[in-house]
Amino acid sequence: MLFDLDGTLIDSVYQHVVAWHEALLSYGVNLPVWRIHRRIGMSGGLFVAALARETEREIDEAAAATLARLHSEALERLRDSIRPLPGSSELLAHLSATGVPWAIATSGQRLNAEPALGLLGVPDAVLVTRDEVRRAKPDPDLFLAAAAKLNTPAERCLVVGDSVWDLLAARRAGSLGLGVLTGGYGRDELERAGAYRVYEDIADLFEHLDEVGLRQSG
Amino acid sequence: MLFDLDGTLIDSVYQHVVAWHEALLSYGVNLPVWRIHRRIGMSGGLFVAALARETEREIDEAAAATLARLHSEALERLRDSIRPLPGSSELLAHLSATGVPWAIATSGQRLNAEPALGLLGVPDAVLVTRDEVRRAKPDPDLFLAAAAKLNTPAERCLVVGDSVWDLLAARRAGSLGLGVLTGGYGRDELERAGAYRVYEDIADLFEHLDEVGLRQSG
Numbered sequence: 001m002l003f004d005l006d007g008t009l010i011d012s013v014y015q016h017v018v019a020w021h022e023a024l025l026s027y028g029v030n031l032p033v034w035r036i037h038r039r040i041g042m043s044g045g046l047f048v049a050a051l052a053r054e055t056e057r058e059i060d061e062a063a064a065a066t067l068a069r070l071h072s073e074a075l076e077r078l079r080d081s082i083r084p085l086p087g088s089s090e091l092l093a094h095l096s097a098t099g100v101p102w103a104i105a106t107s108g109q110r111l112n113a114e115p116a117l118g119l120l121g122v123p124d125a126v127l128v129t130r131d132e133v134r135r136a137k138p139d140p141d142l143f144l145a146a147a148a149k150l151n152t153p154a155e156r157c158l159v160v161g162d163s164v165w166d167l168l169a170a171r172r173a174g175s176l177g178l179g180v181l182t183g184g185y186g187r188d189e190l191e192r193a194g195a196y197r198v199y200e201d202i203a204d205l206f207e208h209l210d211e212v213g214l215r216q217s218g
Numbered sequence: 219m220l221f222d223l224d225g226t227l228i229d230s231v232y233q234h235v236v237a238w239h240e241a242l243l244s245y246g247v248n249l250p251v252w253r254i255h256r257r258i259g260m261s262g263g264l265f266v267a268a269l270a271r272e273t274e275r276e277i278d279e280a281a282a283a284t285l286a287r288l289h290s291e292a293l294e295r296l297r298d299s300i301r302p303l304p305g306s307s308e309l310l311a312h313l314s315a316t317g318v319p320w321a322i323a324t325s326g327q328r329l330n331a332e333p334a335l336g337l338l339g340v341p342d343a344v345l346v347t348r349d350e351v352r353r354a355k356p357d358p359d360l361f362l363a364a365a366a367k368l369n370t371p372a373e374r375c376l377v378v379g380d381s382v383w384d385l386l387a388a389r390r391a392g393s394l395g396l397g398v399l400t401g402g403y404g405r406d407e408l409e410r411a412g413a414y415r416v417y418e419d420i421a422d423l424f425e426h427l428d429e430v431g432l433r434q435s436g
Binding site: 011013014015017018021022025030032033034037078081083085086181182183184185186187188189201 | 229231232240250252299301303304399400402403404406419
């Protein structure tokens with residue numbers, strides 16, 4: 001079982017959105033916040049390309065680096081409000097206890113992902129981050145790398161994510177995608193991106209593991 | 219034409235969401251942020267009732283007042299990042315120039331709404347706020363009061379809003395509801411709540427006024 005991190009296991013999407021918005025404003029770019037929300041979870045490179053397209057501005061490498069720094073600073077001010085999402089720690093503990101291999105695959109940097117493992121109580125989780133692959137979501141690289149770390153073909157993995165980018169990447173990896181509403185996308189958007197099933201949150205998925213082929217008895 | 223304010227004319231929904239989340243956390247309530255997002259725009263009383271139900275806690279009048287204060291304080295720190303949404307000022311100016319009566323009807327307080335009129339360049343707009351009606355959205359009172367101020371039957375009004383609460387209130391008022399995606403709801407959620415048409419933002423609606431019966435020529 002492969003998990004996205006932000007918006008899926010931890011409740012951090014809105015803080016990232018507001019932080020990107022502040023970063024862009026201080027850089028002189030006024031992009032409506034909902035458009036930033038809809039881009040969260042895709043690779044940083046694609047994010048900046050989409051930005052450039054939507055704002056009709058050129059954003060070179062130096063500008064992208066400045067934006068990333070401004071975003072990190074704004075996020076730091078909001079970091080105290082980031083919590084695990086309902087059911088995350090419980091499901092991960094259950095999978096470990098019943099011998100189901102699992103990993104976390106995030107478009108974020110390892111530096112930002114590691115504190116989240118502490119929040120979730122899984123400091124030794126198998127983790128694949130942006131730094132380790134050539135291309136992030138919606139490319140399949142992150143999920144393919146995570147499946148490889150588990151010695152499992154991606155075709156036999158379930159991918160759980162909150163954004164259309166997770167579900168698109170899951171399809172390209174050949175995995176079955178499960179959506180959760182905790183990132184603030186609508187159910188319909190996730191289904192249209194190819195979700196096999198959509199649950200409210202990880203707690204809701206945990207209650208319905210039999211629907212996705214994982215028996216509660218292990 | 220009747221307009222919701224936050225998330226429809228001004229880009230303030232995500233700041234409100236994050237501010238409510240901070241207020242709730244400092245009150246000891248950890249409600250996932252997406253659930254707060256889905257409640258924004260409904261009346262404060264219903265918001266608190268929904269909160270109490272979802273968190274299984276009692277929230278009395280004093281607690282509700284404390285939460286409202288904590289929310290205002292958190293919002294204050296984010297207020298600098300609030301901007302008008304694309305097309306808002308242009309459409310309102312066009313309606314005024316072509317003699318189409320319009321008003322703004324918001325579940326927020328007058329105190330919070332008035333600075334937004336300045337942002338939009340319409341300090342003298344017809345405005346109905348939470349303080350003036352018995353019940354806020356999804357009850358129809360705000361839109362009925364706004365229609366009355368325009369001396370127009372609500373049945374002949376178009377209501378523009380970003381949340382399902384706007385569209386539900388529009389239907390109860392007998393008005394035709396138009397949705398915009400700028401509050402971060404999905405298209406499908408707005409259509410299911412009864413939107414006659416859904417546009418990306420006010421700029422997109424402005425380009426398609428003929429679809430809703432308003433000719434560009436006035």
